[in-house]
Amino acid sequence: MSESHMSDDDDEPLLIAEGLGKWYGRQLGCRDVSFSLYAGEVIAVVGESGSGKSTLLQLLCGEIEPSCGRVLYRTRDGATRDLATLAEAERRFLARTDWGYVHQDAARGLRMGVSAGANVGERLMAVGARHYGRIREQAVSWLDRVEIDRERIDDSPRTYSGGMRQRLQIARNLVTQPRLILMDEPTGGLDVSVQARLLDLLRRLVADLKLSAVVVTHDLAVARLLSHRIVVMKGGSVIESGLTDQVLDDPREPYTQLLVASILPP
Amino acid sequence: MYVAAKGGERAIENAHRLLAHERRGDPAVPELTAEQIDGQLALAVDRVMNEGSLYDRELAALAIKQARGDLIEAIFLVRAFRATLPRLGATEPVDTAAMTVRRRISAAFKDLPGGQVLGPTFDYTHRLLDTQTAESSAAEPARAAPEAARMPRVTDLLAHDDLIEPSPAPEPNAAVGDLTHDPLSFPAARDVRLQNLARGDEGFLLALGYSTQRGYGRNHPFAGEIRFGEVELEFVPPELGFAVPLGRIAVTECQMVNQFAGSATAAPRFTRGYGVAFGQCERKAMSMALVDRALRARELGEGAKAPAQDEEFVLSHSDNVQATGFVEHLKLPHYVDFQAELGLLRRLRAEFDAAAPTREAAE
Amino acid sequence: MSAQGNIPVYNFAYLDEQTKRMIRRAVLKAVAIPGYQVPFASREMPMPYGWGTGGVQVTAAVLGPDDVLKVIDQGADDTANAVSIRKFFVRTAGVRTTTDTHAATVIQTRHRIPEAPLAEHQILVYQVPIPEPLRYLEPRETETRRMHALADYGLMHVKLYEDIARHGHIATTYAYPVKVEGRYVMDPSPTPKFDNPKMDHCAALQLFGAGREKRIYAIPPHTEVVSLDFEDHPFERYRLDGTCALCGSAESFLDEVITDDRGGRMFVCSDTDYCEGRRAEQPAAVAP
Secondary structure, X not given: OOOHHXXXXXXXXXXXXXXXXXXXXXXXXXXXXXXXXXXOOEEEEEOOOOOOHHHHHHHHOOOOOOOEEEEEEEOOOOOEXXXXXXXXXXXXXXXXXXXXXXXXXXXXXXXXXXXXXXXHHHHHHHOOOOOHHHHHHHHHHHHHHOOOOHHHHHOOHHHOOHHHXXXXXXXXHHOOOOOEEEEXXXXXXXXXXXXXXXXXXXXXXXXXXXXXXXXXXXXXXXXXXXXXXXXXXXXXXXXXXXXXXXXXXXXXXXXXXXXXXXXXXX | OOOOOOOHHHHHHHHHHHHHHHHHOOOOOOOOOHHHHHHHOHHHHHHHHHHHOOOOHXXXXXXXXXXXXXXXXXXXXXXXXXXXXXXXXOOOOOOHHHOEEEEEEOOOXXXXXXXXXXXXXXXXXXXXXXXXXXXXXXXXXXOOOOOOOOOOOHHHHHHHOOOEOOOOOOOOOOOOOOOOOOOOOOOOOHHHHHHHHHOOOHHHHHHHHHHHHOOOOOOOOEEEEEEEEXXXXXXOOOOOOOOEEEEEEEEEEEEEEEEEEOOOOOOOEEEEEEEEEEOOOHHHHHHHHHHHHHHOOOOOOOOOXXXXXXXXXXXXXOOHHHHHHHHHHHHOOOHHHHHHHHHHHHHHHHHHHHOHHHHHHHO | OOOHHHOOOOEOOEOOHHHHXXXXXXXXXXXHOOOOOEEOOOOOOOOOOOOOHHXXXXXXXXXXXOOEEEEEEOOEOOOHHHHHHHHHHHHHHOOEEOOOOOOOOEEXXXXXXXXXXXXXXXXXXXXXXXXXXXXXXXXXXXXXXXXXXXXXXXXXXXXXXXXXXXXOOOOOXXXXXXXXXXXXXXXXXOOEHHHHHHHXXXXXXXXXXEOOOOEEEEEOOOOOXXXXXXXXXXXXXXXXXXXXXXXXOOOOOEEEEEOOOOOOEEEEEOOHHHHHHHHHHOOXXXXX
C-alpha cells in the first residue's frame, strides 16, 4: 500500500467543518456543526432519522451547498482548501481520487449494469490503467480483500446479496487509495450477522489503510466498534461530542443517555 | 450474373412521380384546395403553424395538401421553408390582456370580470359521429359581437393580492435566448425551454402533461385561465424608433395556477405554468403549461425525478421534425455496419460451437 | 402573407452567407481542438434530420464553385440517399460532380472511408448520427460534457472491459471510439472499424457534421488518431475473409450479397469506385 498520505503533515486536520448549516426552505437540515478530522481518525455521527446526519455528509463532500459555514479539506499537496471555492472539475477530481463515499443503498454507489470486476476496475481505468489482465488481477485481489468469492467477478451486482453489494461498494471506493471515506449507514438494512462481518472488515481496512472516515449511523454499536470520536445530533444540532468510549460510557445529555440506554445488552 | 446495381437515380424519379399520382387520388373526385383546408380543417392548419413555427395559414394549408394530410410531414415542410426566410427582428412582447377574446374560461373561479365565454369549442359536444357533418351544415350560428367587456387576466387578479408568484420583471437590456440561433445546452433557461416547448410535438407534451397529473411529478394544477382570440403584433423598426403594428394573429394562452411554494424568507404563493400556441391549439397550450411547470421543479427547490421534470429528456425529444428524421432514418441502408456485426457474430458463434465438447463434458 | 411574396431565392449551395459563416466558425474551432465536439446552430434543411443534414451543412459551407464533389453512402455513389444529396448540390450549387475518388476535392460520405488514400487538397465530410461516443453509456449531455472536460474516460474503458469479460473480444464493430491527439475521445461515425486506421495521419482534412445533434468536430490533416483498446487486447482490424467477385481485391471492405434463398452468397467491394477502377485496369473481363 502506498504511504504517500503519511508523508504530509498529520498534525494538521484533514477535514474541518466550520459552523455548517443547511436549510431546505423553512425545513432545517442541520445547524452549527463544527469539528476537525485528522488522518487515520474515524468520527461517528449518530442520531435518529431526521437528526441531520445525512445532510451533514452531503455537505462534507460538497454534494450540496451549505446555507452557512464552510468545509475545509487538506489536499495531497498540503494546501487547505475551502470546498466552496473549488471549481466543479476540481471537486469531481477529488471525489474520484481522494475521497470515497459509501452509500447506504449499495445500488446507488455501484454500476448495477456492469460486472463486479468492471465496478472495481473503473477508477483504475479512469486514471489510465490500460492492461486488461492487470486490471482484472487488481479487481480479483480486492474482491479477496473484501471477502467476495472471486468466481463472482464477472457477475453483475444485481445477482449479489445486500452484504456482498456493500462489500463490493467498499472495494470500488478503496481501489484508488483515497484518504477520506464518508459512509452513510454502511450496515443499514443488513442482517445482524452480515452486519457484524461487514463491521469487522471495515475496522480492519480502516486500520490497514490508515483511512480517515466519517460514519453516519443510528446504531451506537457501529459507532462503538468503528470510531475514535463521536458526534451526537438531535433535531439538526450537535448536542454532545467527544471520545467515543467516554461519551458512550458516560453520556451527559439526556438524549444521549436515552440512546445509550436503548442499546440492548448483548 | 450479378451486376453492381446502377439505377438509384431512376428509381427515385419514378418514386416521386408515383407519389404525385397517389397524392391526387381519383381524378373524378374534385381536387382539394388550400383554401378548403384552411377554412374547414382550421385546427390542422393551426397545429402545422405552431409546430412548424411559422404563422402563415396559406402556407400551412398548402403544406398539408402537399404532405397528403401527414401533419408531421407538413410541419417539416413549413419548418424547412422557415429556415430560408430572412430574419428582420423580434416583435414587442405580445399583450394578451388586450386580446380580442373569442373564448375565455377559468376553472379557478365560478365567475370573474368578463365572465366565462365558451366560444367555439368541442368541450361539451357529445362525441357521436354525425353523418350530417358529411353534408353541408345549413345552421347559422347565433351572431355575437366579439367580447367588449373588460377581461383582466386571472393571474393579474391573483397578483393584485400577491397570491401568485410575480411574472419575472423584464430586465431592460437582458438578451432573450433564441433557440433557432444558438444550439440548446443544459441547464437551459426558462425562455429557451418555453421556445422549445412551443414548437414541441403536441402528442409528446400531452403524454408528459398527463403523466404529471397521474403522479409523475404532480404539481396540483388549476386552469387559471385559457383564452383564445386575436392579438396585435408590434415592431419597432430601428429607423423609426417607435412601434408600428404589423397585423393580428390568433393565439391561445393557458395560465396554469400550481402548487404553492415558499421558503423561510419568502411568503408562500401560487406558482405558474405557462403555455401559448398559434391558433386554437388548446390541448397544446395546456400541455405546454403543465410541462413548463414540471420543468421548473429544480428552480423551485422541488425534487426532480419524474420524466416530465427531466429537462434533458423532455427538451431533447420534443421536436417531432428531429424525431421523425432519426426514427425514419433507419430506412436508409445500414448494410456496411450490419456486415461488421455479422462478422463478429459469426466469429463468436464459431468459438461457441468449438467449445461445445467442453460444455457437454461439463454437463 | 402570401406564398408568391415569399418565393425563396436560394444562395449558392442553399445556405445563406450568414449561416455559412456561422458553420465555418464552428469548423475552425473544431479544427483548432481536434476531436472536440463544437455545438452549432443547425438549420432545418430540405432533407430530414438523420438523413445527412449535418454533412450537407458542412459541405455547403466549405464548397466553392471550383470544387468537384463526390457523395457516397455505404461506399457506393449510387445508393438512393447519395444520389439525392448529389442532386441537391447540383441543383443549388451547380458544382461538378464525380464518382472518381482521385478527382474529387470534397467527398461527403456516410458510413465508409474510401479505399484510396486521400490527398492534402481533399476534404472528407462525414455524416454523423450520434456524435457523442459516450452517449449509450451515459445518456445525459451534462454528464458527458463533464467527462470530456475532465478527460474522464473511465466509463469508455469499462465498456471495453465488459466486452472482453463477456465475449472474450471487444464487441464494437463500427463507430469504434478513437482518441485524437492524445486528448479527446471521439466517435468516427458509423464507419466499420476496418476504416479506423485510415483516419490516422490522413493527409486530407476530415470534418464531421451531426445536424440533428447540432455538433461539428474535426481531425486536421496529419493528426494522430488511435483506436481505444487494452495493451493485452489490442485493436483488431476486422475484414471478412474473401475476395471481391468482380475485381478480385483481397484488401478492400466487402459487402455480402445474397444471391438465392439457399444460402447463396457473393462478396463485392463496398467501395464501388475502387472496384470499378481495379476492373478498368484489368485485361479483358474475367468471367465470373
